[in-house]
Amino acid sequence: MVYTNHGPERVLLVGVDLFGRKTHLSIQDSMKELGELTLSAGAVVVGTLTQKLSRHSHYYLGQGKLEELKELIDKNSISTVICDDELNPNQQQNLEKVLEKVKVIDRTALILDIFASRAQTHEGRLQVDLAQHEYLLPRLAGQWSHLERLGGGIGTRGPGETQIETDRRLIRNRILKLKKELKSIRTHRNLYRERRRRSGVEVVGLVGYTNAGKSTLLNTLTKAGVAAEDKLFMTLDPVTRKLQLPNSKQILITDTVGFIQKLPTTLVAAF
Known part of the structure; x- marks a missing residue:
């Protein structure tokens, strides 16, 4: 549109x-x-x-x-x-x-x-792209009909049902490609996670509502330098940093995507 x-x-x-x-x-x-x-x-x-x-x-x-x-x-x-x-x-x-x-x-x-x-990382952008395409697919016909009602001119000429079907096929193909890419990325990430588990280093996740101060806490504890502003969803890509405790033990602390009411199910699955 x-x-x-x-x-x-x-x-x-x-x-x-x-x-x-x-x-x-x-x-x-x-x-x-x-x-x-x-x-x-x-x-x-x-x-x-x-x-x-x-x-x-x-x-x-x-x-x-x-x-x-x-x-x-x-x-x-x-x-x-x-x-x-x-x-x-x-x-x-x-x-x-x-x-x-x-x-x-x-x-x-x-x-x-x-x-x-x-979204900043390659995986994050892929996840958002996938969620957007899955959201768009059932709404595609309505997108074109709304453009037709806006009148003549550049970008407003409806392509007809044939083009809609073409676009649906392109979106389905894009969804399959994105899922394949994300599966490959997650396979590599699981290998890193397993290696980390074998090392015995404990992982702590910062979990909570969006804009509750999780990134600020991570910066305070680890000097991570991640973006922290008074806005919803400033953090979309999980960030992990080392933290040495007073007893000299090292742990990994991870900043996560915040919660919100009515978060789309496609995004819950993606992130």
């Missing part, structure tokens, strides 16, 4: 609180977290809109809230709508059709975008 922006994107956050859904975060806290993710991606949060429903509709929101959303978009010059839950392909297509020229993405696409901008 091709969009042109001048300056930071103006974003409206949308969330649904389902009756009876058990979550660790309230809808207010979940929306706050979504806002922090949006800021980490470099966009500006203009406002939020939430609704309590018994179940998600075909448009994610109910009809009344959908009309309210359209009014807020026009009133605040919104360029992007971000939904707090992962949209199924039909919901995304329906929303894009109703909202016309406004970009619609969900929490999963937002997190993938942040991961793509932060």
